[in-house]
Amino acid sequence: MTTVTMTVNGREVSGEAEPRMLLAHFLREGQRLTGTHLGCDTSQCGACVVHVDGRAVKSCTMLAVEAEGAEVRTIEGMANQDGSLSVIQQAFQDHHGLQCGFCTAGMVMSAAALLADNPKPDEREIREYLEGNICRCTGYHNIVKAIMAASGQDVSAMAAE
Numbered sequence: 001m002t003t004v005t006m007t008v009n010g011r012e013v014s015g016e017a018e019p020r021m022l023l024a025h026f027l028r029e030g031q032r033l034t035g036t037h038l039g040c041d042t043s044q045c046g047a048c049v050v051h052v053d054g055r056a057v058k059s060c061t062m063l064a065v066e067a068e069g070a071e072v073r074t075i076e077g078m079a080n081q082d083g084s085l086s087v088i089q090q091a092f093q094d095h096h097g098l099q100c101g102f103c104t105a106g107m108v109m110s111a112a113a114l115l116a117d118n119p120k121p122d123e124r125e126i127r128e129y130l131e132g133n134i135c136r137c138t139g140y141h142n143i144v145k146a147i148m149a150a151s152g153q154d155v156s157a158m159a160a161e
């Protein structure tokens with residue numbers, strides 16, 4: 001076992017990790033941050049996306065020890081300081097960008113990374129960026145709509161689904 005230390009949602013945390021422990025398991029089991037979901041463990045579904053040093057990363061593709069010293073952000077760190085939903089989270093709620101919710105944390109984290117790089121993405125750019133995020137409820141249309149709304153674009157002409 002190795003002691004791993006990183007900053008998670010602005011707080012320094014340490015925990016014991018076997019060398020093969022995935023970052024996703026370190027966060028979920030070690031830190032009880034269960035908002036990060038595991039849908040496949042094989043880098044396909046995107047349910048486990050978190051930010052590591054500002055980049056969207058599938059946390060099932062990274063070892064906990066590789067995140068030593070990193071700044072990690074999870075869905076639990078996405079709300080505003082006063083506890084209210086962030087603009088992206090609110091847009092998902094307003095535009096019904098979730099059904100069962102299993103994919104939602106990963107979608108929100110990916111969306112936040114996209115908007116940080118590209119503040120006004122068009123529909124095609126959003127769909128391309130979300131290629132690594134699977135929604136088993138197939139709610140893609142409203143997810144795309146929510147992200148466009150979160151970026152301040154007019155979505156009134158987009159059909160509801």
Ligand code: FES
Nearest residue numbers: 039041045046060
């Ligand atoms: S659990 Fe990481 S991509 Fe599916």
Ligand code: FES
Nearest residue numbers: 099103135136137
């Ligand atoms: S809302 Fe159910 S998997 Fe996406």
